[in-house]
Amino acid sequence: DAGITQSPRHKVTETGTPVTLRCHQTENHRYMYWYRQDPGHGLRLIHYSYGVKDTDKGEVSDGYSVSRSKTEDFLLTLESATSSQTSVYFCAISEAGGSGASNGETQYFGPGTRLLVL
Amino acid sequence: AQTVTQSQPEMSVQEAETVTLSCTYDTSESNYYLFWYKQPPSRQMILVIRQEAYKQQNATENRFSVNFQKAAKSFSLKISDSQLGDTAMYFCAFMKGDTDKLIFGTGTRLQVFP
Numbered sequence: 001d002a003g004i005t006q007s008p009r010h011k012v013t014e015t016g017t018p019v020t021l022r023c024h025q026t027e028n029h030r031y032m033y034w035y036r037q038d039p040g041h042g043l044r045l046i047h048y049s050y051g052v053k054d055t056d057k058g059e060v061s062d063g064y065s066v067s068r069s070k071t072e073d074f075l076l077t078l079e080s081a082t083s084s085q086t087s088v089y090f091c092a093i094s095e096a097g098g099s100g101a102s103n104g105e106t107q108y109f110g111p112g113t114r115l116l117v118l
Numbered sequence: 119a120q121t122v123t124q125s126q127p128e129m130s131v132q133e134a135e136t137v138t139l140s141c142t143y144d145t146s147e148s149n150y151y152l153f154w155y156k157q158p159p160s161r162q163m164i165l166v167i168r169q170e171a172y173k174q175q176n177a178t179e180n181r182f183s184v185n186f187q188k189a190a191k192s193f194s195l196k197i198s199d200s201q202l203g204d205t206a207m208y209f210c211a212f213m214k215g216d217t218d219k220l221i222f223g224t225g226t227r228l229q230v231f232p
Contacts, residue, residue, distance in 0.1 A: 031218055042122075042209055042222035043163075050218075058219065090163060094218060104151030104170060104213050107220060109163035 003027050004110035006091050012116045019078040021113050023091030025071075032074040033058075033092040033107060034066060036085075043090060049074055081117045089113045120145045122212050124223035131200045132231050138185075139195045139226045141210030148172075149215030152186070152193045157225075158206040166208070169193065171215075197228075205230045 003026030013019050023032060031050055035043040035058075045058030047066040055066050063085060065077045078085055091110040121144045131137035143152070154166040169177045169186050176184050181198045197204055210223040 033220075035220075040224055042224045043211075043220070044222070045219055048219065088161065092163075104168070104215065105218065106153070106165055106168055107218075108165070109155075112161050112163075 004091060004093055004108060006089075006110040006113050008113060009111065010114050012118065013081050014118050015082055016080050019081050019115065019117075021076045021089055021091075021115070023074045023076070023110055025074075025093045027093060027108075028071060029093040029095050030071075031094045031105075031107075032068065033094075034064070034074065034076045035090045035092065036060065036087040037090060037112075038087050046076065046089075081115075083117050085115065086117045087115060089115060120147070120150075120212050120214060120221050122210055122221055122223035124208075124210055124226050126226045127224075128227045128229070130229040130231060131197075133200055133202060135200055136196060136198045137200055137228065139197075139208050139210075139228065141193045141195070141223055143191050143193065143210075143212045145191070145212065145214070147214050151213040151215070152184075153211040153213070153220070154182070154184070154193075154195045155209045155211060155222075156204075156206045157209065158203075163209075167195065200230045202230050202232065204228060 033048040034046040037043045044060045049055045049068040067075045092107040094105040094107045150171045152169040156164045185194045207225045209225045211220045
């Protein structure tokens with residue numbers, strides 16, 4: 001199994017509070033991703049990173065920010081949590097991004113974080 | 119924009135039988151990749167199989183194989199000799215060749231009965 005951990009694994013918070021989720025990898029992979037999983041939607045990409053301090057938006061980035069100050073850590077922040085952000089959040093990593101064009105590298109997923117915003 | 123459709127929300131199969139899960143996708147690209155992921159009750163996302171669009175040969179991994187029909191934009195997953203441990207949600211996913219972003223279908227819940 002790819003060395004990916006997420007913390008916390010479960011969190012309950014109140015509307016309007018800031019929340020930070022952490023993804024940590026031990027594989028030294030360049031690319032990291034944050035997805036959310038909701039019933040009827042599958043997984044949707046929130047943000048991704050292609051290197052330290054290099055990030056970009058995904059499909060559902062509104063209300064989220066990310067930071068990557070070290071290769072091994074990718075943080076997802078909800079600046080002011082809303083009930084619509086209640087979801088299961090997955091981090092993923094891949095070896096993508098060698099010299100430009102994608103080679104369709106497989107993404108390996110962390111165990112997920114279940115977030116409930118009351 | 120690319121879309122992935124899994125038209126079977128739920129399926130069931132008896133142990134040792136064969137089951138096929140459907141997936142269709144919509145794209146105008148010629149270079150892309152397709153994936154099947156399994157999500158058991160533990161919620162962990164596990165890669166089942168990967169297919170490169172430029173390869174005509176269907177990918178296989180032990181009891182799992184795909185029927186990749188590029189012209190029809192179809193990518194079905196066949197599970198042979200089903201086992202109780204195959205009970206899970208199965209997600210089909212698409213990746214355009216010049217990106218590293220996965221687009222997922224909504225999933226098919228598979229129940230394997232003894």
